[in-house]
Amino acid sequence: MKLTFQKKFKSMLYVSSGALAIFSGLCAYKGDEKFYKNVIMPLLHLLDPEQAHKCAIFASQYRIVPKNSYKDPESLHIQVFDKSFANPIGIAAGFDKDGKAIMGLKDIGFGFVEIGSVTPLAQVGNDKPRVFRLSNDKAIINRYGFNSEGYARVAQRVNEAKPNIGSLILGINLGKNKTTDDPIADYVQGIKMFANISDYLVINISSPNTPNLRSLQNKENLKKLLKALVSVRNNLCGKSNIPLLLKLAPDLTYQERQDIAEVLKLPECKVDGLIVCNTTIERPSLKSHNKNETGGLSGEPLKDISTKMILEMSKLTDGIPIIGVGGVSSGKDAYEKIKAGASLIQIYSSMVYEGPLIVTKIKKELMELLEKDGFHSISEAVGINVK
CATH class of the missing domain: 1.20.5 (Single alpha-helices involved in coiled-coils or other helix-helix interfaces)
Incomplete structure (x- = not known):
């Protein structure tokens, strides 16, 4: 044996x-x-x-990796969170969990890179196997469970990379440890650790793979969480203006989305943007034999669900800046999310199936669609379908 x-x-x-x-x-x-x-x-x-x-x-x-030779046109430049993005296409959290791939992702042509989710202490995540391709659906199911090398190690890598990343915008997606007794303290620690070395921070309370994490999206829990985190951010020494974003699950009911919007309108809970959306635990019509694996589903089946939620949250929040993610594999997919209210777009699953050159493909197609509709910049198209 x-x-x-x-x-x-x-x-x-x-x-x-x-x-x-x-x-x-x-x-x-x-x-x-x-x-x-x-x-x-x-x-x-x-x-x-x-x-x-x-x-x-x-x-x-x-x-x-293939070094991007495509020069981002002015029409793809956009200002969001008081930051200048060379183009609106970023890599979603979940790919570069520990900040190892920053320079390569810059070479590919991303306008921004989001690292994580990162947890305060290193943890191994869930048992393997924990990620599955659904090739017939151009989708992925994962139940990684926030495997992370921890805040300190990732912060060290980010510090090492910062002098070389130029205009690349860098976000850090913060998670909590699986066994923590105080989730608020975990996120507070992350804000303090990364505020001075990143361009924005994401409060991830929507992964389906950490027990009880999604309960933090409930109205009262969210109010308590955001009040504490916004206060900490506002009182930081050095970088009290670091943008805080909230990443939401697609499986929220419409009432739950309304509740979240109400919380976000409270001055003491006001964040700077949303990421819509995380993976789903729902199983729409799927063809692949791995379709019944537990975990979060991402990729093409999430495309329309995500776009609809972007439109809803844009309306409910009176146009809060949104990063749209879910099922984007073409310029058309990105454009639909932009018109629904997203200022920026993230991809992940489509790169798994088509490789790194999809980044340039999406950018070229997006530029052509903007020109066809008579827009001179991305910002002109953001939210035009919101009524």
């Missing part, structure tokens, strides 16, 4: 090393979209999803 395990381990090591070598070598060349989609990504998908994720982080960490 020991010999069998050793053979399996060696086989896995050979496959992983081989796939990584191929991926790394091919990435060194100027990227071709179809080649990535039809050759590189299927090769990477020979690995189990978590191993493939690690390979992608490795490639980004050591900058063996």
Whole structure:
């Protein structure tokens, strides 16, 4: 039995090393979209999803990814949270959990990078397997459970990267430890740790993979949480204007969304923006055999759900700045979210299926759609469908 395990381990090591070598070598060349989609990504998908994720982080960490040569046009520049974004396309939290891939993600052409979710203390997350591809649905189910190297280690990496990131906007997505007795204290610690080394902070209370986390979205719990966090932010030394964003779940009822909007209108609970939305525990019509795995569903099935929620929250909050995320794989998808009220867009699952060149593809298509409709900038199109 020991010999069998050793053979399996060696086989896995050979496959992983081989796939990584191929991926790394091919990435060194100027990227071709179809080649990535039809050759590189299927090769990477020979690995189990978590191993493939690690390979992608490795490639980004050591900058063996296709360097973006596309110059962002002025029409894609946008000012949000008093920050200047070279383009509105960012990588969602969940990809670079520990701040290892910042420079590679910059090379790919993202306008902003969101790290995390990061927890105060290092924790391993949930048992494996904990991430599943739903290839027939262009979707992913994950139940990672906030696996994190912890605030201190991630802060160290961010400090090391900051001098080299130029105009790249950097956000930190904050989570709480699974066994914490005081979730507010966890987020307070994160604000104090990252306020002076990031461009915005996200309070993530919407992951479905940490017990009782989503209960913090309940009206009274949210009021107590935000009152404490906004107060801490406002009294920080050095950077009391760091934007605070709240990330919401798509599974909230309309009444719960109204309640959240009411809380956000209280001066003592006023945050600077929302991220709409996190993964869903709902299971719309799916085709893949992994469709019944527990965890949060992301990707194409979330596209319309997310866009509708962006529109609702934009109306309910009188136009609070929103980062739209969920099922974006084209310029058209991004544009629909922008017209629904999103100022910025994040992707993740679509990059898993199509590779890093999708970033430039989305930007080019988005620029063409803006021009077609007579807009000179992204900001002119934000929220035009909100009535």
